[in-house]
Amino acid sequence: MKHYSLAIVFLFFNLLLIGQELETTPPEYIRTIQFKGEQEFAGTPIISLGQPVVLEFDDLIGDEADYFYTIEHYNFDWTPSNLSKNEFMTGFDDVRILNYENSFNTLQIYSHYNLTIPNKNTRNLKVSGNYMIKVWDENRDLVFSRKFMVYEDLAIIKVQVKRSRDLKFINTKQVVNFSVNGGENILIRNPDQNLKTLIIPNNNLQKSIYNLKPQYSVGNELIYRYDQEASFWGGNEFIFFDNKDVRASTLNIRSIQLINIYNTYLYADKVRKFDPYTYNPDINGNFVVNTIQGDDATIQSEYTWVHFYLSNYERLNGGEIHIYGNFNNYTLNDSTKLTYNTKKDLYETKRLFKQGFYNYKYVLLEKDGTINEGYFSGDFDETENQYNVLAYYRELGGRYDRIIGVGSANSRNITN
Structure with a gap:
């Protein structure tokens, strides 16, 4: 039994073809990376525009090494956007991480680094969309990188978790149905081309489903009621x-x-x-x-x-x-x-x-x-999972993909 559906494999294959940038895995001496924003636990941060994001990590060498960070903006497909630094950031990056402490009274020595954005150098991020923070050493070698998302609270996204309509998977899969409504805040034109969606289970980007198209609309509300195309294996509790x-x-x-x-x-x-x-x-x-x-x-x-x-x-x-x-x-x-x-x-x-x-x-x-x-x-439809749905929109003549809203639902409330 494969635990990536054919739809997910196809979409990931398409993204790889067009050159999406992947996260860089840290070396063995970098441990316990915690990257979080408004959510309770570390993961891939999804923050509203203007809210802070915090990165923490340990260096087990413990020699107070110098680390620097840069921030880059990306399109929906994780290819670099056409925006220059001053278009998506107030202030500057490529500066040293100054906030660090050494371990105290531990058998394994380490240096703990802490970076909060915004700060006195990177004063704020000005636009929504996909971002990546990269951490470099003093030799300008890339140590690791992590993705995060910044959204504008414009569109209303309603999300529901359903059991599969295919009886073969009714006890093993969970299906995410949702709708996107720009309301009075934003007029969504040509949604088949300009509106893209992303479904993230349990803050795990590796299992995400990319770019489903609306099936129909009711007024200004765009409806997504796929079955297998928007399904995830239920898994089991950790x-x-x-x-x-x-x-x-x-x-x-x-x-x-x-x-x-x-x-x-x-x-x-x-x-x-x-x-x-x-x-x-x-x-x-x-x-x-x-x-x-x-x-x-x-x-x-x-x-x-x-x-x-x-x-x-x-x-x-x-x-x-x-x-x-x-x-x-x-x-x-x-x-x-x-x-x-x-x-x-x-x-x-x-x-x-x-x-x-x-x-x-x-x-x-x-x-x-x-x-x-x-x-x-095993896989069970009763398993408790958290799903986030992000809506990306590029206006006519726009130069980057905005994230215009985020919705979420938990499978505790799963229905038929």
């Missing part, structure tokens, strides 16, 4: 660990050992797709840094090797098992890959995490590069 206390075992943690730095050993997880759905409250793949050993979690939290175990009885057919979550922006790499231990008859890995509460799940990276999120966890 599982979690909480290691805010590194001196004692807590829920889901089997033991803790001090070997140079702390090592946290989790209980073995099992394949869940054959079990009935059970509501297990999560934070939709996110994480929160926290410690009870200090007053300031940003610089007093320890780094610990977290050991994962999966009792797996499914054939992988040449695929790979990975842990998956927003702890690294849903990136699959060597640090998330599990390997088989013949003596223990299970899959295992270890990865370095800062103390806190973390959501994660096990996914299968198939041979063709697709991510099968429900291969071990």
Whole structure:
């Protein structure tokens, strides 16, 4: 079972063809990137025009290195827009990040960096649309980059989560229906060409559905009531660990050992797709840094090797098992890959995490590069997921794609 529908694969393929810019994954010594705006948890920030966005990260080398940031504006398809810096920004960028602190009383040293925009250099972003912040080192090498969106609160976007109309998927998929209404704020002309949409599940851009066209209109309201084209696999709730206390075992943690730095050993997880759905409250793949050993979690939290175990009885057919979550922006790499231990008859890995509460799940990276999120966890229409819908509009003669509104809905309120 593939967990990217043909429609999603087709749309992603189109975007890659036209040269969209992808985020740059950080090196191993850059950890715990938290990028957030108005939302409660870190992820891909979606902020209203004029609101701040905050970027935090740790450098495990801990030598107070110099880092610089730049901001760029993009079209809907993540190709660079034609706007110059002074057209989308008041002030300037390409300046050093001055706000940083060194870790205090921790076994793993690190430097913690914090950047808020706007600031005295970058005073404000003047237009809505897609943005990317890039962090550079003193040698002008790109260290990492992250996307974010800025919107204007003009259009009214109503969103509903429905069960699939296809009986084959009624118990496993969730469908996002929505409408876009410019109302009195903005007149949407030629929506088939000038209006574009984006549906983001759980703040995970990698699983988004791009550029559905309105099916019909009722007055000024544009209606999108697709079924499979706007469907997502329901997935299952994320599982979690909480290691805010590194001196004692807590829920889901089997033991803790001090070997140079702390090592946290989790209980073995099992394949869940054959079990009935059970509501297990999560934070939709996110994480929160926290410690009870200090007053300031940003610089007093320890780094610990977290050991994962999966009792797996499914054939992988040449695929790979990975842990998956927003702890690294849903990136699959060597640090998330599990390997088989013949003596223990299970899959295992270890990865370095800062103390806190973390959501994660096990996914299968198939041979063709697709991510099968429900291969071990299952897919259920009852799963709680958050969906955001963004509307992009380029006016006649416009030079960039504005984000004219954002709507959201949660699958807790799913209907037939």
